[in-house]
Every structure is written in C-alpha cells, then in structure tokens.
Amino acid sequence: MAKRVGIEVSLAISEAVKLAKVDAVAAYPITPQTHIVEHLSELVAEGELDAAFIPVESEHSAMSVCAGTSAAGARTYTATSSQGLALMNEILFIIPALRLPVVMTIANRALSGPISIWNDHSDIMSVRDTGWIAIFVENGQEAFDLTLQSFKIAEDHRVLLPISVNLDGFTLSHVIEPHEFLDQDEVDRFLPEYKPAVQLNPDDPVSMGTVGVPEIYAEAKKCQDEVLKGSIKVVKEVFAEFAEMFGREYKVVETYRAEGAETLLMTMGSVSETAMEAIDKMQEAGRKVGLIRLRLWRPFPADDLRAEMGSVKTLAVIDRAVSFGGAGGPVAGEVRSALYNVDDSPYIASFIAGLGGRDITVDDFIEMVDQAEAMAKVNEIHEYKMIGVRE
Amino acid sequence: MENLNVYAAKMAPQQEFLAGGHRACQGCAELLAARLVAKTLGHDYIIANATGCLEIVTSSYPHSAWEVPWIHVAFENAAAVASGVEAAVKILQKKGKYPVDRKITILAQAGDGGTVDIGLQALSGALERGHDMIYICYDNEAYMNTGVQRSSSTPYGATTTTSPAGAADPLGQHTMKKNIVEIAAAHNIPYVATASPSYPFDLMEKVKKASETPGPAYIHCFVPCPTGWRMAPNLAVSIGRIAAESKVFPLYEVVNGEYRMTVTHKKHRPVIDYLKPQGRFRHLNEDNIAEIQQQVDKSYERLLKKVKMSSTELD
Amino acid sequence: MTKKYNEKAWHEYELGFMVSRPGCSAEYRTGDWRSQQPQTNKEKCIKCGVCYLVCPEGAIVLAADGTYDFDLEHCKGCGICATECWTGCISMVEEGE
Numbered sequence: 001m002a003k004r005v006g007i008e009v010s011l012a013i014s015e016a017v018k019l020a021k022v023d024a025v026a027a028y029p030i031t032p033q034t035h036i037v038e039h040l041s042e043l044v045a046e047g048e049l050d051a052a053f054i055p056v057e058s059e060h061s062a063m064s065v066c067a068g069t070s071a072a073g074a075r076t077y078t079a080t081s082s083q084g085l086a087l088m089n090e091i092l093f094i095i096p097a098l099r100l101p102v103v104m105t106i107a108n109r110a111l112s113g114p115i116s117i118w119n120d121h122s123d124i125m126s127v128r129d130t131g132w133i134a135i136f137v138e139n140g141q142e143a144f145d146l147t148l149q150s151f152k153i154a155e156d157h158r159v160l161l162p163i164s165v166n167l168d169g170f171t172l173s174h175v176i177e178p179h180e181f182l183d184q185d186e187v188d189r190f191l192p193e194y195k196p197a198v199q200l201n202p203d204d205p206v207s208m209g210t211v212g213v214p215e216i217y218a219e220a221k222k223c224q225d226e227v228l229k230g231s232i233k234v235v236k237e238v239f240a241e242f243a244e245m246f247g248r249e250y251k252v253v254e255t256y257r258a259e260g261a262e263t264l265l266m267t268m269g270s271v272s273e274t275a276m277e278a279i280d281k282m283q284e285a286g287r288k289v290g291l292i293r294l295r296l297w298r299p300f301p302a303d304d305l306r307a308e309m310g311s312v313k314t315l316a317v318i319d320r321a322v323s324f325g326g327a328g329g330p331v332a333g334e335v336r337s338a339l340y341n342v343d344d345s346p347y348i349a350s351f352i353a354g355l356g357g358r359d360i361t362v363d364d365f366i367e368m369v370d371q372a373e374a375m376a377k378v379n380e381i382h383e384y385k386m387i388g389v390r391e
Numbered sequence: 392m393e394n395l396n397v398y399a400a401k402m403a404p405q406q407e408f409l410a411g412g413h414r415a416c417q418g419c420a421e422l423l424a425a426r427l428v429a430k431t432l433g434h435d436y437i438i439a440n441a442t443g444c445l446e447i448v449t450s451s452y453p454h455s456a457w458e459v460p461w462i463h464v465a466f467e468n469a470a471a472v473a474s475g476v477e478a479a480v481k482i483l484q485k486k487g488k489y490p491v492d493r494k495i496t497i498l499a500q501a502g503d504g505g506t507v508d509i510g511l512q513a514l515s516g517a518l519e520r521g522h523d524m525i526y527i528c529y530d531n532e533a534y535m536n537t538g539v540q541r542s543s544s545t546p547y548g549a550t551t552t553t554s555p556a557g558a559a560d561p562l563g564q565h566t567m568k569k570n571i572v573e574i575a576a577a578h579n580i581p582y583v584a585t586a587s588p589s590y591p592f593d594l595m596e597k598v599k600k601a602s603e604t605p606g607p608a609y610i611h612c613f614v615p616c617p618t619g620w621r622m623a624p625n626l627a628v629s630i631g632r633i634a635a636e637s638k639v640f641p642l643y644e645v646v647n648g649e650y651r652m653t654v655t656h657k658k659h660r661p662v663i664d665y666l667k668p669q670g671r672f673r674h675l676n677e678d679n680i681a682e683i684q685q686q687v688d689k690s691y692e693r694l695l696k697k698v699k700m701s702s703t704e705l706d
Numbered sequence: 707m708t709k710k711y712n713e714k715a716w717h718e719y720e721l722g723f724m725v726s727r728p729g730c731s732a733e734y735r736t737g738d739w740r741s742q743q744p745q746t747n748k749e750k751c752i753k754c755g756v757c758y759l760v761c762p763e764g765a766i767v768l769a770a771d772g773t774y775d776f777d778l779e780h781c782k783g784c785g786i787c788a789t790e791c792w793t794g795c796i797s798m799v800e801e802g803e
C-alpha cells in the first residue's frame with residue numbers, strides 16, 4: 001500500500017528513480033541537484049538499487065554516457081542544473097535525434113554570470129530547442145509522480161524521446177514535504193521493464209549516428225518534430241493511466257480558479273503556490289482573476305492553452321528567464337505566437353520576475369495583474385517588463 | 392614487411408568486419424588500421440566512434456561500412472559513450488536483460504584531435520573509472536577531416552593549415568608532439584601500447600591483448616595520411632615502417648606499468664629518410680632536421696631507460 | 707518498388723535514421739576513383755598474402771589457387787599492394803589499358 005513519507009523533495013525523486021528500477025545513472029555534482037544523485041549512489045551502495053552508477057568527470061560526459069547506456073538498452077537517468085545543463089548542450093541535441101529515452105531531472109538554477117546557485121528558469125529556457133520533452137513540477141508529490149511517469153512516456157515506442165523533469169532549485173528541491181510513495185509492485189504494474197526498440201547488440205548490428213547527408217537531413221528533423229509533437233497524446237494517456245491507478249490527476253495545462261476569469265496569470269513551476277495565494281486574495285476582493293500553469297513546456301500544448309482562453313481578456317505571462325533583447329520573455333513569446341491568429345485572443349503582457357533567486361511575492365503578483373489590466377486597457381505595445389528590479 | 396614467416400599473412404583472421412565502399416582517400420592508413428582492428432576483434436564487439444575521418448568515411452547515409460554495432464555521438468566524447476555502453480552491457484548482462492550473454496568487447500575509437508586535444512578529458516575520465524574497454528587513437532597527426540589543421544599531436548616542423556610555414560615563420564609547427572601514451576600510462580591502467588598498421592601482426596597482437604585485458608586499455612596507432620602529409624598514397628605503409636626504423640614512432644607496450652619494446656631494430660635510419668617523402672616537411676632546412684634528429688634521439692633514449700628499468704624490476 | 711533513400715517521406719526511415727544493413731557501404735563503388743589499377747604476375751606470386759593484409763579497402767581477395775585477385779569495384783588504385791609485395795609481382799597500370 002502507498003505510504004506517506006515526509007522527505008526532502010530531491011530524495012523523493014531518487015526514490016522514484018529507484019522504484020523505476022533504472023539500469024544506469026550518470027552523475028556529476030552541481031548544486032542544487034546534487035542531493036538526488038548522492039542519494040542514488042547511496043541506494044546503489046546499499047544494494048537497494050541494482051544499477052550501474054557512473055560518476056563521470058563532467059556533465060558533457062554525463063550526457064555522453066547516457067547516450068551509450070541508453071543505446072545499449074539500459075533504462076537511463078541523470079540529473080543536473082544550470083552550468084551542468086549548459087555544458088551538456090551539444091549532446092542534448094543528439095539524444096533525441098538518436099531516439100534515446102533518457103530521463104533527466106533539472107533542478108532549475110540561474111546561469112552564470114554572475115555565478116548564481118539560486119533558482120530561475122534560464123537553464124531550461126536555453127535548451128528549449130534541443131528536442132526534449134520538458135515537464136514542470138510544482139511540489140514534491142508532483143516531482144515523485146512525474147518522474148515515474150516520465151519513464152513511461154519516454155520509453156513508449158511511439159515516442160522514444162528524452163524527457164526533462166524541471167523543478168525549482170532550492171525552493172522546491174531542498175524542502176521537506178510529505179509525499180505519498182508508491183509500493184514497488186504498484187510501480188511495476190504501472191511501469192513495466194524497458195523494452196528497447198533497438199539496441200547495440202552484436203547479433204543484430206546497427207549503425208547509429210551516421211552522417212546526415214543533405215538528401216535526408218530535413219526528413220530527419222521533420223521526423224523528430226512530428227514525433228515530439230505527437231508525444232502529447234502519449235503524455236495525456238500516461239497521465240490518465242496514472243490517475244486511474246493512483247488517483248492523482250495531471251494535465252498538460254492546469255488552471256486554478258479560472259472559471260469566468262477575465263484576467264489570467266500564467267506561471268510555471270513552484271511559484272504557482274504563491275500565485276494561488278494572490279489569486280485567492282484578489283478574488284476575495286471581487287476581481288475576476290485566475291491562474292493558468294503550463295505543466296508541459298515541450299511539446300508546447302498550444303491547443304490546450306487555446307481551449308482555456310474562453311472569456312479571458314488579459315493574460316499576464318510570468319517568465320523566470322530573459323531572452324536578451326528579444327520580443328518577449330521566452331514563455332510569453334510562445335504564448336503570443338500560439339494565440340496571435342485566434343479570434344478574440346487576449347491581450348498578452350510579458351513580465352520577467354524571480355531571476356536568480358529573487359522572491360516573487362503575493363504583492364508582486366497583484367502588481368503584475370494591475371499592470372497587465374492597465375496595459376490591456378490602452379493596448380500598450382511592449383516587448384516585456386521586468387518586475388521587482390531596482391530602477 | 393616484418394621479419395616474420397612470409398606466409399604469416401595467411402594466418403590472419405580472414406573475415407572482414409569493416410566493408411569496402413567507404414569514402415577514405417586512396418592509401419588511407421587510418422582505414423587500413425581500422426580494418427585490421429576490426430578483423431582482430433571479430434564479431435562480439437561494439438564501437439563508439441568519435442567524429443573525424445574514420446567516422447565520416449564509413450557512415451555516409453544510407454551506408455555504413457561497419458559489420459558490428461556502431462554508434463557515433465560527437466567529436467570529443469567517444470570515451471564517455473563507450474563508458475556508457477560498457478556499463479550498460481555489464482549491468483544488463485548481470486540482470487539477464489541483454490540479448491547476448493557472451494563477453495562483448497567495447498571499443499572507443501577516435502582521431503588524434505578527438506583524443507589528445509578535445510577528447511582528453513573524457514578519455515582521462517574513462518581510463519580513471521576503469522571501464523573494461525579498449526580505446527584506440529588513430530593518430531594521423533592533425534585534424535584531417537576538417538582540412539589538415541594542427542593538433543597537439545602534430546610533430547615539430549610539420550606544416551599544416553593552422554601551423555603553416557611562411558616567410559616570417561618558416562618552421563611550421565613549433566611544439567613537439569604531446570606524449571599521450573605517457574598520459575594514458577599515468578592512469579595506471581593495465582595495458583598501453585603504440586602500434587602501426589605497417590606492422591600488422593604487432594598491431595593485431597596488441598589489439599588482442601587489449602581485448603583480453605580486464606579494465607581499460609589504450610592503443611596509440613600511427614596512421615599515415617597521404618592527403619594531409621602530402622605524400623604518395625602507395626607509401627602509406629612503408630612510411631610507417633620508416634617511422635619505426637628511425638625511432639620517430641617506436642613500437643612498445645606498457646603492461647601494468649612495465650615498458651617493453653615490441654619491435655626492435657639493429658640499426659636505426661636517420662630521420663631524414665622519414666621526413667623526405669613527406670610534403671609537410673619539405674620546407675625544413677638542415678638545422679631544423681638536425682634539431683628533429685636530436686629530439687627523436689632524446690625521446691628514444693628516455694623510452695629505453697624506462698624499458699631498462701622495467702626489465703631490472705622484473706629480475 | 708522500394709524507394710531510394712533520397713525519395714522516402716520522413717516517416718519511412720528507420721528509427722533515429724540508423725543504418726541496419728551491416729557493411730552495406732560495399733554497395734558503393736569506389737573503383738571509379740582509380741587512375742591506375744593493380745595487376746599481378748601470378749607466375750611470380752608466392753601466395754604470401756601480404757598484399758591482402760595491407761589493402762585499406764579490403765579489396766584483395768583470395769583466389770582458388772592461393773593467389774589473390776583484385777575487387778575492382780572497390781580498389782581505389784592506391785598502389786600500396788604493389789609497393790608492399792615481396793616479390794614485386796604487382797604492377798600498377800594505367801586504367802583502361
């Protein structure tokens with residue numbers, strides 16, 4: 001039976017990885033991800049997890065090792081943050097091209113410089129176009145549940161793409177929360193053994209990663225894109241199966257008190273908990289304000305987003321990363337593209353807040369709603385505004 | 392050819408695991424060496440290949456020259472990818488989840504650039520972690536695939552497209568070849584060797600030993616490149632022989648830290664015999680050549696000392 | 707009719723654009739690169755197999771009588787075999803002569 005455990009979120013993730021019976025873990029330390037791989041190495045050392053634990057000499061090698069383990073047919077996991085993700089960058093592109101279902105936790109952290117160990121989303125936003133499925137979680141339970149579900153999504157033969165599970169560094173990764181853990185037999189029923197579609201095997205030799213001559217390169221990219229876009233169907237199926245088995249429901253786009261709302265705040269990650277407080281407060285004051293959260297960042301759930309825009313007149317999108325000199329925050333830019341040609345699409349305000357560990361308070365959220373509504377009224381043309389910065 | 396039974400060639404494994412139809416230049420010793428390595432390892436092995444000539448010429452879609460499982464991920468990470476393959480095969484075999492339960496040899500292969508420069512960190516990591524694998528560096532002494540740029544394995548005095556001999560700087564490469572063999576040996580791994588396809592039996596013997604040695608093995612293979620060395624293609628094998636005979640590229644192995652020459656010569660040829668046929672050294676003057684002779688003598692002496700020390704320790 | 711590799715639609719390729727036919731590069735003809743081709747004076751050949759061993763193309767094949775033939779589909783005419791042959795019985799002759 002499921003049991004309730006109070007544990008640090010990082011460790012809950014490691015426990016989920018253990019329950020997934022991974023075969024291989026590549027590990028390199030970086031704050032705030034380190035507790036995850038530390039705990040995994042402990043689980044291996046204690047004999048609780050029968051996996052190859054490969055303590056590599058860099059994140060570039062971590063991701064390269066993952067390419068090797070996954071191509072050889074092993075269920076493969078790694079975790080990183082910030083600079084580590086940046087160092088992996090080259091290999092991140094190659095993993096989905098080779099159709100390797102690696103699962104990676106990213107404890108999101110700001111990118112240097114100046115060097116910062118604190119949370120924002122600049123790491124994941126910088127690898128937006130690498131071709132990975134990217135999921136955001138907001139609390140420990142979600143981190144545990146979605147880590148397990150990620151293996152099932154990634155390894156589905158209609159998908160065979162890598163997934164990153166993103167959680168806010170420190171503000172989520174390092175807090176102790178209660179978690180409903182699942183038992184091994186429950187997990188086994190949900191997540192069967194990984195059956196690779198192809199693996200490096202001398203009795204059936206294949207060549208992986210051959211030269212993409214111009215006659216096929218565009219088809220290779222088109223294929224990758226179609227499979228990534230198509231994976232949303234599998235994501236939803238897996239969410240549904242999980243809900244059916246364990247009663248916890250997940251959606252690619254989630255809302256909070258959004259019925260009848262004329263203004264929506266849009267967030268990703270753990271700041272939504274504070275955002276909810278702000279929504280409660282504003283609704284108490286009689287304002288028609290709700291919250292919308294993107295759980296799935298890639299593939300971008302454009303249809304699901306559009307479906308939530310019913311009565312919405314103003315959308316305030318909060319980005320936790322800067323696209324320097326761009327036409328909007330990274331998320332806001334996507335949202336504007338997705339809604340631009342839609343009839344009666346809302347006014348979209350782009351705010352950047354919470355960089356490098358800067359808190360976003362309830363008052364900040366209220367201020368963003370105020371500003372967005374005022375801007376909407378005069379249809380103010382803008383790219384993006386930074387909030388909570390001394391001017 | 393080697394001073395062996397003339398008919399020894401007939402004893403070599405006959406089956407090919409690297410097919411023809413690859414796109415290497417005429418007389419490419421890198422491909423010759425890879426073919427001999429493939430022959431030696433036979434059926435039960437998996438290759439992780441770095442970007443470079445060997446990768447490009449053998450895997451132009453829709454073709455592959457490889458008869459064994461082969462993966463190419465990037466330029467600098469062959470050792471890391473191979474580490475992953477090795478770790479995965481081991482754990483999956485242990486769990487009874489790998490389709491083959493025979494011993495599988497894992498081979499990482501890369502050029503000198505992919506090894507001595509950009510791949511050095513991944514190589515060092517893999518050697519230090521002790522993966523049971525063979526790493527072969529095919530050293531053609533420059534970044535050939537991108538058009539003959541210098542690497543830290545390019546020899547002193549060689550002209551390349553990024554160490555050109557010019558009017559103001561007539562030497563070409565100013566630095567001596569990085570001694571990667573010593574670097575590999577410094578990881579205290581059980582087997583390190585130099586090799587050359589000009590000595591095919593020595594090469595094949597070393598590959599066999601490396602595959603039979605548990606733990607990491609590093610083989611540094613000298614592969615003349617007619618295109619980059621500006622040399623007639625028919626000389627690709629004989630020039631490797633002259634390299635050994637002139638002490639430029641001695642053939643030895645380091646087994647558990649003990650040095651041993653595997654090919655010796657009663658008399659050595661002067662380096663000029665080695666330099667002369669190659670266009671990349673054509674600009675050198677007598678002083679340069681004397682300097683190279685001195686360098687070669689000195690490093691050979693140093694090597695002999697290690698060999699001598701090893702044999703006394705064995706006594 | 708099976709489509710050629712450059713005619714297929716994006717969904718008609720193998721997973722990850724891998725190549726699953728081992729050694730299929732042999733289909734590719736490199737013999738056209740040659741300007742000279744090797745010829746053996748089989749009278750002088752001592753059947754040692756050295757030429758076979760040193761060909762980068764693997765384009766030298768054992769014949770029934772113990773001598774070696776050239777696979778002219780793949781031989782690039784590098785001349786290594788001729789240079790390395792012990793007895794000097796291989797000569798390089800101009801292509802088409």
Ligand SMILES: Cc1ncc(C[n+]2csc(CCOP(=O)(O)OP(=O)(O)O)c2C)c(N)n1
Binds near residue numbers: 443445533
């Ligand atoms: C990260 C990265 N940097 C640079 C390159 C370009 N590149 C591809 S192959 C190559 C040279 C390979 O040289 P070497 O490893 O010596 O192999 P060779 O081609 O000489 O056999 C270079 C510079 C690359 N593919 N990736």
Ligand code: SF4
Binds near residue numbers: 415615
């Ligand atoms: S450039 Fe040199 S190493 Fe590369 S294929 Fe040609 S001969 Fe071989």
Ligand code: SF4
Binds near residue numbers: 766781
């Ligand atoms: S000429 Fe070169 S390619 Fe042709 S058979 Fe002789 S060695 Fe092989």
Ligand code: SF4
Binds near residue numbers: 791795
């Ligand atoms: S090397 Fe010369 S002698 Fe030996 S088998 Fe070949 S052709 Fe005959």
Ligand SMILES: [Mg+2]
Binds near residue numbers: 502503504529532
């Ligand atoms: Mg090179």
